[in-house]
Amino acid sequence: MADLQWPPAANRHLIGKSISRIDGPWKSSGTAKYSYDMNPPGLLYAKMVTSPYAHAKITAIDTSAAEHAPGVHAVHLFTAVGKEVTCEGQEVAAVAADTEEQAEDAARLVRVEYDELPYLVADTDPTHAGAGNFRQNSEETQGNPTQGFQQAEVVSEGEYGLPVITHCCMESHGSVAQWDGDKLNVWLSTQNVSGQGGEYAQGLSNAGINFSASNLHVDCQVMGGGFGSKFSADTWGVAAAVLAKKAGRPVKLMLDRNVELLVAGCRPSMHGKIRVGAKRDGTLVAWESQSWGTGGVRGFGVPPIPYIFDIPNYSRTHANVLTNIGAARAWRAPNHPQMCYLTMTALEDLAAKLGMDPLDFFLKNIALTGERADYYKQELQQAAEMIGWKQKWHPRGDKTPGSIKRGLGLSIHTWGGAGHQGFCRTTIHPDGSVEVATGSQDLGTGTRTVIGIVAAETLGLPLEGVQVEIGDTKYPPDGASGGSSTVGGVTSSTRVAATDALNQLLAKVAPSLGTTPDKLEAAQGQIRVIGDPSKAISWKQACAKMGATPIVAQGQGGSRGPGRALISAGVGGAQMAEVSVDVDTGVVRMEKMVAVQDCGLVIDSKTAESQVFGACIMGTCYALHEEKIMDQQTGTCLNPNMEFYKLGGIDDIGDIVVHFMTDPMYENRGVIGLGEPPVVSPGAAISNAVANAIGVRVPELPMTPDRVLAALGKGGQA
Amino acid sequence: MPDQDERHDSPESEGSDGEAGSDQKPSKGFSRRQFIKGTGLAVSASVFATEGLLKAAAPDQAGAGVEGPGAVKVQLRINGQLRQLQVEPRVTLLDALRNRLDMTGAKKVCDRASCGACTVILDGRPVYSCTVLAIDAQGKSIETIEGLAPKGTLHPVSQAFVDNDAQQCGFCTPGFVMAVKAYLDKHPHPTADEVKASLNGNLCRCGTYMGVRQAVLEAATKMTRKGGRA
Numbered sequence A: 001m002a003d004l005q006w007p008p009a010a011n012r013h014l015i016g017k018s019i020s021r022i023d024g025p026w027k028s029s030g031t032a033k034y035s036y037d038m039n040p041p042g043l044l045y046a047k048m049v050t051s052p053y054a055h056a057k058i059t060a061i062d063t064s065a066a067e068h069a070p071g072v073h074a075v076h077l078f079t080a081v082g083k084e085v086t087c088e089g090q091e092v093a094a095v096a097a098d099t100e101e102q103a104e105d106a107a108r109l110v111r112v113e114y115d116e117l118p119y120l121v122a123d124t125d126p127t128h129a130g131a132g133n134f135r136q137n138s139e140e141t142q143g144n145p146t147q148g149f150q151q152a153e154v155v156s157e158g159e160y161g162l163p164v165i166t167h168c169c170m171e172s173h174g175s176v177a178q179w180d181g182d183k184l185n186v187w188l189s190t191q192n193v194s195g196q197g198g199e200y201a202q203g204l205s206n207a208g209i210n211f212s213a214s215n216l217h218v219d220c221q222v223m224g225g226g227f228g229s230k231f232s233a234d235t236w237g238v239a240a241a242v243l244a245k246k247a248g249r250p251v252k253l254m255l256d257r258n259v260e261l262l263v264a265g266c267r268p269s270m271h272g273k274i275r276v277g278a279k280r281d282g283t284l285v286a287w288e289s290q291s292w293g294t295g296g297v298r299g300f301g302v303p304p305i306p307y308i309f310d311i312p313n314y315s316r317t318h319a320n321v322l323t324n325i326g327a328a329r330a331w332r333a334p335n336h337p338q339m340c341y342l343t344m345t346a347l348e349d350l351a352a353k354l355g356m357d358p359l360d361f362f363l364k365n366i367a368l369t370g371e372r373a374d375y376y377k378q379e380l381q382q383a384a385e386m387i388g389w390k391q392k393w394h395p396r397g398d399k400t401p402g403s404i405k406r407g408l409g410l411s412i413h414t415w416g417g418a419g420h421q422g423f424c425r426t427t428i429h430p431d432g433s434v435e436v437a438t439g440s441q442d443l444g445t446g447t448r449t450v451i452g453i454v455a456a457e458t459l460g461l462p463l464e465g466v467q468v469e470i471g472d473t474k475y476p477p478d479g480a481s482g483g484s485s486t487v488g489g490v491t492s493s494t495r496v497a498a499t500d501a502l503n504q505l506l507a508k509v510a511p512s513l514g515t516t517p518d519k520l521e522a523a524q525g526q527i528r529v530i531g532d533p534s535k536a537i538s539w540k541q542a543c544a545k546m547g548a549t550p551i552v553a554q555g556q557g558g559s560r561g562p563g564r565a566l567i568s569a570g571v572g573g574a575q576m577a578e579v580s581v582d583v584d585t586g587v588v589r590m591e592k593m594v595a596v597q598d599c600g601l602v603i604d605s606k607t608a609e610s611q612v613f614g615a616c617i618m619g620t621c622y623a624l625h626e627e628k629i630m631d632q633q634t635g636t637c638l639n640p641n642m643e644f645y646k647l648g649g650i651d652d653i654g655d656i657v658v659h660f661m662t663d664p665m666y667e668n669r670g671v672i673g674l675g676e677p678p679v680v681s682p683g684a685a686i687s688n689a690v691a692n693a694i695g696v697r698v699p700e701l702p703m704t705p706d707r708v709l710a711a712l713g714k715g716g717q718a
Numbered sequence B: 001m002p003d004q005d006e007r008h009d010s011p012e013s014e015g016s017d018g019e020a021g022s023d024q025k026p027s028k029g030f031s032r033r034q035f036i037k038g039t040g041l042a043v044s045a046s047v048f049a050t051e052g053l054l055k056a057a058a059p060d061q062a063g064a065g066v067e068g069p070g071a072v073k074v075q076l077r078i079n080g081q082l083r084q085l086q087v088e089p090r091v092t093l094l095d096a097l098r099n100r101l102d103m104t105g106a107k108k109v110c111d112r113a114s115c116g117a118c119t120v121i122l123d124g125r126p127v128y129s130c131t132v133l134a135i136d137a138q139g140k141s142i143e144t145i146e147g148l149a150p151k152g153t154l155h156p157v158s159q160a161f162v163d164n165d166a167q168q169c170g171f172c173t174p175g176f177v178m179a180v181k182a183y184l185d186k187h188p189h190p191t192a193d194e195v196k197a198s199l200n201g202n203l204c205r206c207g208t209y210m211g212v213r214q215a216v217l218e219a220a221t222k223m224t225r226k227g228g229r230a
Ligand code: FES
Pocket: B107, B108, B109, B110, B111, B112, B113, B114, B115, B116, B117, B118, B119, B128, B129, B130, B131
């Protein structure tokens, strides 16, 4: 009988190796079809009409000119006269026409009148928010903060913050919708293929269309990035279906880039006034913070700080500033980059004030990190060795002559990453071919590849021996790809299903090998007797013995399935950054980052490394470039485009070195998700490196030249 | 994995496209052509390094007869094949490829010359096809990713992207591959620093730049070892 547990390191042929993603050729040849690329015959193009105001009441809508415009087949209203819009870019109407140009022209003919209402779009200071826009969400204390600060011999005080940024997925949000009688087919760019039925049923029923979720077919073979912003089909997903119904033709509705940046992506801001105190020897004793942030008109919850370090005495408050901007969406590791940035920068400032090397300071207090203290300690030491911390680190302010100053910074982070619940079906056919199918999705993680690796490893086949199918509701449902849950989810469901299928096969084959199934194993393309490889038959011969009916097994993944021991949750990571800062121009360059990460059992070291590279790059972008700039005068966003919503290019990124902690102590935990944790630390690590280089904190991200020069104006190494 | 659809090769896409009749509508208000004329300088002043953009965006025939605003006949030479279509003069090369010819390798991401996802090669130079009008691409040789390698094979650049995991979601990838292809055609022996400087006009949100750098160097080595361009 095949064992469900992960094979020990010595017996792994595929798991943990460096394997190219199996859908790579499809993507890099340009033949992969994304939702945006679907052009079914008779396709109509839809364009949206959105609010130009941050807050207004709709007093009139007239779509008659648009309806009669050339090429127009259907018009849909997202809202109604008398209703309010609460941010710029909010959806009002959509028009579907024969060509994209006709749809654009017709959308311009929709007349909407508004009464403007008071708005708030700036979040930098809650004292200006006014009672209506200010929500004090929490007030917490631990220990005795007053006494803690009395014990503290050194206290550091500062203000830190990071702005709202957006998701800016390269493939915008949207879908192509096509009706076939009562059945609805959608090519939806989504992180949640299997979880759309309820939303479509509700949305279509609201639009007066009778629809049952069982008639929904979602197809998403590839999708161009989500990062937490594409769980829902959204109003525009439902609108495509409504327009398609009205027109009797398929409809493509993809958000224009400006709308995507305005309403379809928002990582909440966070700002804080922080005091933190330690004894002269570096022992942390007290923390006090007043923090606030915005995630749109509904707020976004309470991110607790200090992050990771459980300082014995603290008092903290957090407020949501309710602003008229596009609502918060989960952004890769929701809340963690913000909490990490505010905490690790304040701690590094304290270390500087103590005259301590921050690495020594972090290690001195490592016990405060709790159950994962050993992980953090090893990871910090590993990272320090890789970046040459002891050789390169200097006290604040690089004394080297000239305008280029260099510095080192560090940070640690954590994340859960438990595999989600989902189902996988493994089918072994009499000709020996194998199909593994689950209604999951690939956000760029390499979902197909890890499924293929696990199935092939389990069945003793080469990777090419299994065909992987995902991205379609015709397969067993899988969970949404959020919270770094996918790899744990699909590898556990695949392992369960493939093991079950294999055991069925072993039972059929055992008599012909004159033994019992428990004495058999699948390895190297054979079914063979354990410990006696001479007694073996090929995989193909074995499968020929099953008769005409394929073997089918369904496996449940996640922490409630039989494979719960295959996965776990809770990771640590340490990152160190080396930067150079030109103190004449204020330009910061990330020269090098070292990312040390644990994530349990690594399935594919190549795509895992890519995840960490990508996270460090995304993190460098929010540390140095990205900001959704809101103008309180007009209530509008000043950079809803990719010229001025800045992402770093290939030349803006330095060297990145990744190291996975794979000792048995880490690996024996099974598979843990990886997509999110490494994006948490870069903002803090890079900010700390800049402070180390120039001798003064740049308190707000992104560290654009103006902010660097302003900080230098207040002191430092200019 | 689904079939690798290559519908652009189908014979029915020769000649005028099916939407020609519905594409006759006069354009009202803001025209794409005026926009591109008006912002040519701003575009050239941006930091992106993809060559040939400004050249392609600038109208070749200032003062020539006015075309449009209704649909006009356009003839494009794409991957060596002549294609006829009827589009309004404001239609970009990107929209002509994607919406009229179902050649969807080039992606629409920013639609205003910021990201490179729509990169195609025009007369040997990489351009942002979202910022070239289809009518202005007439008489030029247009290379798209669909024509990069014979069906069922991979161009060495595409192969190097696979081998070095230079793609995650893959949405930026076809644009990158075309930019790299155009670059290596002219600079077969780049250094690592030159690779970085020359590809800064393509953006990737997933953060695949580490793999891209390796892929370009590896593709360069393999292509020159083979004794010529692929
Ligand atoms: S879509 Fe053309 S440059 Fe971005």
